[in-house]
Amino acid sequence: MADPLLEVTGLYKSFDGATAVDNVSFTVSESETLGIVGESGSGKTTLARCVLRAIDPDQGIVRFRTYDGEWTKLHDKTDDELIPLRQQMQMVFQDPFSSLNPRMTVQEILEEPLIIHGIGDRSSRRVEVLDILAKVQLDQDSLTRYPHAFSGGQRQRIGIARALILRPKLVVCDESVSALDVSVQAQIINLLEDLQEEFGLTYLFVAHDLSVVHHICDRILVMHQGRVVEQGTVQEVFENPKEDYTRLLLSAIPSPDPDEPLNPLDRKSLGL
Amino acid sequence: MVDNLLEIRDLAVEFGTDIGTTYALREVSFDVPRGKITAIVGESGSGKSVTANCIMRLIQSPGRITGGQIHFSPNDVTAYDIAALPDKDPRLLDLRGGSVSMVFQEPMTALSPVYTVGNQVAEAILCHRKVSKEEAFEEAADMLRRVGIDDVGRRIHQYPFEFSGGMRQRVVIAMALVCHPQLLICDEPTTALDVTIQAEILTLIRDLQKDLNNSVLFITHDLGVVAQMADQVVVMYQGRVLEVGSVRQVLKTPVHPYTRGLLAAIPGLATKGERLATIASVVGDADLITPHPLVTLADGRQVSLPSDQLAALELANG
Numbered sequence: 001m002a003d004p005l006l007e008v009t010g011l012y013k014s015f016d017g018a019t020a021v022d023n024v025s026f027t028v029s030e031s032e033t034l035g036i037v038g039e040s041g042s043g044k045t046t047l048a049r050c051v052l053r054a055i056d057p058d059q060g061i062v063r064f065r066t067y068d069g070e071w072t073k074l075h076d077k078t079d080d081e082l083i084p085l086r087q088q089m090q091m092v093f094q095d096p097f098s099s100l101n102p103r104m105t106v107q108e109i110l111e112e113p114l115i116i117h118g119i120g121d122r123s124s125r126r127v128e129v130l131d132i133l134a135k136v137q138l139d140q141d142s143l144t145r146y147p148h149a150f151s152g153g154q155r156q157r158i159g160i161a162r163a164l165i166l167r168p169k170l171v172v173c174d175e176s177v178s179a180l181d182v183s184v185q186a187q188i189i190n191l192l193e194d195l196q197e198e199f200g201l202t203y204l205f206v207a208h209d210l211s212v213v214h215h216i217c218d219r220i221l222v223m224h225q226g227r228v229v230e231q232g233t234v235q236e237v238f239e240n241p242k243e244d245y246t247r248l249l250l251s252a253i254p255s256p257d258p259d260e261p262l263n264p265l266d267r268k269s270l271g272l
Numbered sequence: 273m274v275d276n277l278l279e280i281r282d283l284a285v286e287f288g289t290d291i292g293t294t295y296a297l298r299e300v301s302f303d304v305p306r307g308k309i310t311a312i313v314g315e316s317g318s319g320k321s322v323t324a325n326c327i328m329r330l331i332q333s334p335g336r337i338t339g340g341q342i343h344f345s346p347n348d349v350t351a352y353d354i355a356a357l358p359d360k361d362p363r364l365l366d367l368r369g370g371s372v373s374m375v376f377q378e379p380m381t382a383l384s385p386v387y388t389v390g391n392q393v394a395e396a397i398l399c400h401r402k403v404s405k406e407e408a409f410e411e412a413a414d415m416l417r418r419v420g421i422d423d424v425g426r427r428i429h430q431y432p433f434e435f436s437g438g439m440r441q442r443v444v445i446a447m448a449l450v451c452h453p454q455l456l457i458c459d460e461p462t463t464a465l466d467v468t469i470q471a472e473i474l475t476l477i478r479d480l481q482k483d484l485n486n487s488v489l490f491i492t493h494d495l496g497v498v499a500q501m502a503d504q505v506v507v508m509y510q511g512r513v514l515e516v517g518s519v520r521q522v523l524k525t526p527v528h529p530y531t532r533g534l535l536a537a538i539p540g541l542a543t544k545g546e547r548l549a550t551i552a553s554v555v556g557d558a559d560l561i562t563p564h565p566l567v568t569l570a571d572g573r574q575v576s577l578p579s580d581q582l583a584a585l586e587l588a589n590g
Contacts (some may be wrong), residue, residue, distance in 0.1 A: 181316055182493065185539075254494070254496035262475070
C-alpha cells in the first residue's frame with residue numbers, strides 16, 4: 001500500500017446551525033482515487049472544500065504530506081501560509097462554462113497560476129503552458145482564443161490543464177464530468193486516468209454518478225446527511241454494501257440493459 | 273384506426289444566424305405509437321429538444337420549420353398536420369397543454385415562483401375546460417395526490433420554493449397530466465435530480481403511463497434511463513435519425529456504429545480498470561456526416577447507413 005498523502009480526522013462544518021459535515025475522518029494514499037458519493041445536500045462538496053481550506057472547517061484535523069515528504073497541518077494555517085501549499089492541491093470544477101474567465105485567453109488562463117506562485121519567467125512559462133496544453137490534447141492555436149470558442153469537453157480540458165500546470169499532488173474533481181455528454185465524458189475520464197499515471201496524481205473525486213465512480217475510483221466514501229455511512233474499496237462497497245443507505249443508492253442506478261429492470265429500494269421502509 | 277398517434281416525416285428545421293444557416297433537423301422521420309413510450313436519445317446538439325419543440329410548435333425565430341409533416345391523429349378530432357398549422361390556428365391552443373403537454377428538465381424554471389402550486393395546476397384545467405374554479409382545484413388536488421404529494425390539503429397552498437427538487441418535478445408532472453394529454457413529452461425530466469429521486473420519478477412516469485394509457489415521448493441522453501423507460505428508441509445525431517427500433521434491438525444489438533459507440537462509452541461494471549471506448553474509437557473513420565436514407569431492415573428496425581454497410585448487414589441477417 002502506498003504512503004498516505006492526506007489524513008482527515010473528526011472534521012465538522014456547519015452553516016447557521018445546519019451541520020453539513022459531521023465528524024468525518026478518512027485517509028487518502030498517494031496516487032489513489034478516492035470517490036465521495038452521496039445525494040445533493042449530503043455534504044460531499046463541503047467536505048472537499050474544507051479539505052482544501054476553500055472554506056474553513058469548524059473543527060477537525062487535516063494533515064497533508066508536501067513535496068518534501070513532511071506532514072503539514074492545513075486546518076490551522078492562515079490564508080497567507082496556505083498560498084505556497086495551494087500549488088500542491090488544485091481543483092477541477094463541474095461547470096466548464098462558469099469556471100473559466102470569459103475575458104481571458106487560454107494562454108492567460110493557463111499562465112495565471114504560474115504568475116501567482118511566482119514560477120519562472122515569461123519564456124519558461126510559455127514552455128510550461130505549451131507542455132500542459134499538449135498533455136490535455138489541445139492544439140497550440142487554442143492559446144490565443146477565448147473560452148467561448150470551445151465546446152464543453154474542450155473547456156473541461158482547459159480547466160484540467162489549469163489545475164495541473166502547477167504540478168499538484170492532490171486534485172479535487174468536484175463533479176468534473178457530470179455536465180458532459182457520455183462520449184465526451186468518456187474522453188475526459190480517460191484523460192484524467194492517463195494524467196494520474198503520468199504525474200502520480202491523487203484524486204478526490206466528488207460525484208453523484210455511481211457508474212463513473214465505480215469506473216474511476218479505488219475507494220469510496222458514501223455520505224448521507226453530513227456523515228460517512230460507509231467506506232471501503234469500490235469492490236467491497238458495490239458488491240457487498242453493508243449499509244441500507246448504500247443499498248438504496250445502488251438500487252437506484254438505471255441499468256442500460258433493458259432486461260435488468262429498475263427496482264429501487266423504498267426509502268421510507270428502510271427508515272432513511 | 274391508425275395505431276400511431278404521431279407520424280413525423282422528413283421534418284426539417286433551420287436556424288438563420290448572422291454567420292450562416294444551422295440545419296437543426298434534417299429529414300427526421302419516426303412514429304410515436306399509441307399507448308407506448310418512445311425515447312429519443314442523443315448528445316447535445318443532436319436535435320432531440322428541437323424535435324419536441326416542433327411537436328408543440330414552439331420553434332421561434334430565427335428558427336423555422338422548413339419542410340416535412342407532423343401528422344397528429346388524436347382520438348377525438350380529425351387528424352391534422354401540426355407542422356402546417358398557421359401560427360394563430362385555434363387547434364394550437366388545444367394542442368399546447370391540452371392534447372400534448374410537456375415536462376421540462378428544470379422544475380424550478382417550469383413553475384412560477386409567485387403562484388401556489390394549486391393555482392398552477394388548476395390553471396391548466398381552467399385554460400382548457402369550462403369548469404368552475406372549485407372543481408378545477410378539486411381536480412388539481414386529485415392529480416397532486418396521484419403523483420405522490422402527501423398532505424395535499426396543506427401543500428396545495430404552498431409555493432414551489434417550499435418543495436424539494438423531486439417534489440417540484442412531481443408538481444410539474446401533475447400540471448402536465450391534469451388535462452389528460454394524449455401525448456406527454458418529457459424533455460430530460462430527471463437530469464437535474466439525484467439518482468434516488470430519478471428512480472422515483474421514472475417509476476412514477478411509467479406507472480402513470482400504464483394507468484392513463486397515453487403516449488410518452490421521452491427525451492434523454494442517458495441510455496440507462498432509456499433502457500428502463502422506453503418501448504421504442506430513436507437515436508439522433510446532428511439533427512438526423514440514425515437508428516429506430518425496439519428498446520431491445522437498439523440497446524442489445526445496435527447496428528449503427530454511432531449507437532454502438534454511445535453504448536460503449538458508458539462506464540459500466542465491466543469497464544473497471546480499462547480505458548473507456550469513445551465514439552471516435554468505436555466509429556473509427558466511418559463518416560457520420562453524409563446523410564443516408566432510413567432503410568427498414570428485415571427485423572423491422574430502421575437504420576441510416578451507406579449502401580455497402582447496409583448490404584453487409586442484410587447478408588449477415590440472411
